Amino acid sequence: MRSVPVARDELFDYDVMNFGDVDPRLLPRSVWTDVRKFVAEKGGAWCSSPGRDSCLGFYTDVHDAPALFPVEFDALASTGGRLPKDISNGFLVQPTPLGLQAGPMQLGDTLADT
Secondary structure, eight states: OOSOOOSHHHHTTOSEEEEOSOOGGGSOHHHHHHHHHIIIIIOOEEEEOOOTTSOGGGGGGSTTGGGGSSBOGGGGGGGTTOOOSOOTTOOOOOBOHHHHTSGGGOOSSSTTTO
């Protein structure tokens, strides 16, 4: 689907939502409240796969969005929400405590390694 269902009932008909390189500011704030409820209340899956040029920092302007991500948004402030141009040396991701409980975020053998 190329468009986002803006009515709560339409949104709740789905099981999974996958946002690609989407500027979240293009959607009404009420949609984000419903997306958060879609995950928290219905148990729907929501994933975001932003591209290199998208700005994760735009999500900081969306009140309901931080609840959807397993990382702290405060860390994005120093970079304007963008990844560094050169990430060949890697970059640090700091999951939230809840994020650390998610299997895909457990990257080491121990919590300290992760």
